[in-house]
Amino acid sequence: MMKHLFSFLIIASLLLFGCRSKTQSNFQPELSEQAEESYSLPEEYAEEVIVTGKVLNRDFYPNEKDLTLIIPFFRKMENQYCAPIQKDGSFSFRFPIFAKIREISIRNYAEHLYVHPGDSVYVEIDFKDMFHPKVTGDAEKLNQEILAFTENAYYYIQNYSIGSNLNNNDFETELKREYNLRLERRQEYIQKYKPSEEVEFLTEELLKQDYYYALLLYASHIQDETGKELERYHALLPEINGLYHKGILSARLFDIAESVENYILFGMALKNRKYPKIEDMMSLIGENTLNQYLYTKMMANCLTANDTLALAKRHAQFDSIVKMPHLRAQITQIYNRTKSYLENPQSVSDNLLYGVFHENASQKTSMSFMEPIYEMLEKDRGKVIYFDFWVKWCPPCLTEMEPLKQLRSKYSTKDLVIYSICGSEPKEEWEECLDKYSLRNRGIECIYANDFFTSQGIAISVGLNPVSLLTIGILGIGGFALLYGILACKFL
Numbered sequence: 001m002m003k004h005l006f007s008f009l010i011i012a013s014l015l016l017f018g019c020r021s022k023t024q025s026n027f028q029p030e031l032s033e034q035a036e037e038s039y040s041l042p043e044e045y046a047e048e049v050i051v052t053g054k055v056l057n058r059d060f061y062p063n064e065k066d067l068t069l070i071i072p073f074f075r076k077m078e079n080q081y082c083a084p085i086q087k088d089g090s091f092s093f094r095f096p097i098f099a100k101i102r103e104i105s106i107r108n109y110a111e112h113l114y115v116h117p118g119d120s121v122y123v124e125i126d127f128k129d130m131f132h133p134k135v136t137g138d139a140e141k142l143n144q145e146i147l148a149f150t151e152n153a154y155y156y157i158q159n160y161s162i163g164s165n166l167n168n169n170d171f172e173t174e175l176k177r178e179y180n181l182r183l184e185r186r187q188e189y190i191q192k193y194k195p196s197e198e199v200e201f202l203t204e205e206l207l208k209q210d211y212y213y214a215l216l217l218y219a220s221h222i223q224d225e226t227g228k229e230l231e232r233y234h235a236l237l238p239e240i241n242g243l244y245h246k247g248i249l250s251a252r253l254f255d256i257a258e259s260v261e262n263y264i265l266f267g268m269a270l271k272n273r274k275y276p277k278i279e280d281m282m283s284l285i286g287e288n289t290l291n292q293y294l295y296t297k298m299m300a301n302c303l304t305a306n307d308t309l310a311l312a313k314r315h316a317q318f319d320s321i322v323k324m325p326h327l328r329a330q331i332t333q334i335y336n337r338t339k340s341y342l343e344n345p346q347s348v349s350d351n352l353l354y355g356v357f358h359e360n361a362s363q364k365t366s367m368s369f370m371e372p373i374y375e376m377l378e379k380d381r382g383k384v385i386y387f388d389f390w391v392k393w394c395p396p397c398l399t400e401m402e403p404l405k406q407l408r409s410k411y412s413t414k415d416l417v418i419y420s421i422c423g424s425e426p427k428e429e430w431e432e433c434l435d436k437y438s439l440r441n442r443g444i445e446c447i448y449a450n451d452f453f454t455s456q457g458i459a460i461s462v463g464l465n466p467v468s469l470l471t472i473g474i475l476g477i478g479g480f481a482l483l484y485g486i487l488a489c490k491f492l
């Protein structure tokens with residue numbers, strides 16, 4: 001049931017941006033000509049990769065109609081290309097990678113492929129033997145050797161499953177033991193397959209990346225559980241930065257950058273009792289390649305929240321920090337996509353409300369978790385509907401209480417409906433806030449989320465995360481409150 005709540009909250013947040021942007025898009029500044037020119041990329045990196053192939057024994061899984069190719073980036077920001085499987089089993093993709101060599105994947109069938117700009121690669125996928133795709137064409141030897149490592153139990157589990165309840169020393173001891181076992185498996189692979197030096201290097205790096213990723217996840221977990229900064233792993237940052245100078249762009253590097261962001265962000269917030277600015281984080285880490293990833297992630301967070309102003313205002317700083325073509329290319333792409341959405345949000349909003357890719361918004365698909373929204377929209381059709389999601393322990397949420405009441409006083413209840421939805425536990429906290437902020441009898445529909453969503457068969461969980469904390473550092477309290485949990489939309 002939890003996934004339904006997340007879907008509900010995501011929909012509400014996206015609708016906010018879509019509707020809020022209908023008015024904003026008219027006066028949002030464009031990136032200057034100078035900024036646009038600065039986003040130019042080396043032409044050789046823009047040369048497209050061609051991936052073609054064929055699916056064998058397709059009748060084994062006849063319902064599989066297409067394949068998805070993924071170019072990794074930060075979580076939920078990956079580039080995904082979908083290609084139909086033709087009647088003869090063939091398929092094809094074309095795309096740029098903006099890097100000297102980059103990891104890509106064909107979801108479910110070939111998880112670790114490596115390509116260079118301009119490569120032409122042929123992938124054969126057998127539905128009766130999905131764990132052993134065959135790769136020919138450019139980089140054939142590289143990919144066949146990598147697949148022999150990743151698809152033959154030598155690299156069978158990326159993530160470690162060590163209990164995070166262990167103390168520092170016990171966790172590190174267990175992690176080191178598991179890491180050494182993986183190194184032994186890799187050595188068995190090398191002895192059997194005798195791969196190239198490039199692949200020997202790459203497989204070593206893959207294991208090393210997973211090791212640091214596990215450490216950072218543990219550090220973030222301990223900080224979250226104890227409420228205290230864990231400085232223990234700051235000394236590892238130079239080593240982690242070194243991972244980004246190897247010339248091979250693997251998917252795990254983005255996971256590590258996100259983990260560094262979480263670890264540093266929470267740690268600084270806990271230590272200083274205030275939300276850090278991105279400049280503070282980057283100063284702690286130092287001027288290095290890792291900072292390019294962190295700054296890119298910050299800009300990507302804003303853009304995926306439908307905020308193009310942050311990049312427009314900070315383009316000079318962005319240009320001075322972020323030099324890597326693959327990072328700049330992705331930000332440019334997300335910016336253009338976001339800008340396009342802001343100029344025409346209606347189709348996206350319709351899809352969110354009524355189902356994916358429905359051209360006719362009146363045709364509702366079966367999405368049970370959306371029923372509460374449908375009921376509200378139907379009841380208040382023709383009015384502006386404003387949703388405010390909050391919890392007692394969220395300072396930005398509480399800061400918005402007075403503006404919320406001011407908004408209520410400006411408009412008639414015939415024109416504007418306000419839902420104030422609280423996710424705090426226990427319920428008494430909600431009651432206390434209603435009295436403290438004088439929310440009762442104000443023409444505001446005050447809802448205790450657990451009661452409301454439980455009645456709809458939906459579990460509730462509301463919380464801050466590193467993204468929201470970083471957003472506060474960029475935009476301030478007011479910006480955060482706008483970006484997270486507030487929805488205003490008009491349904492006619």
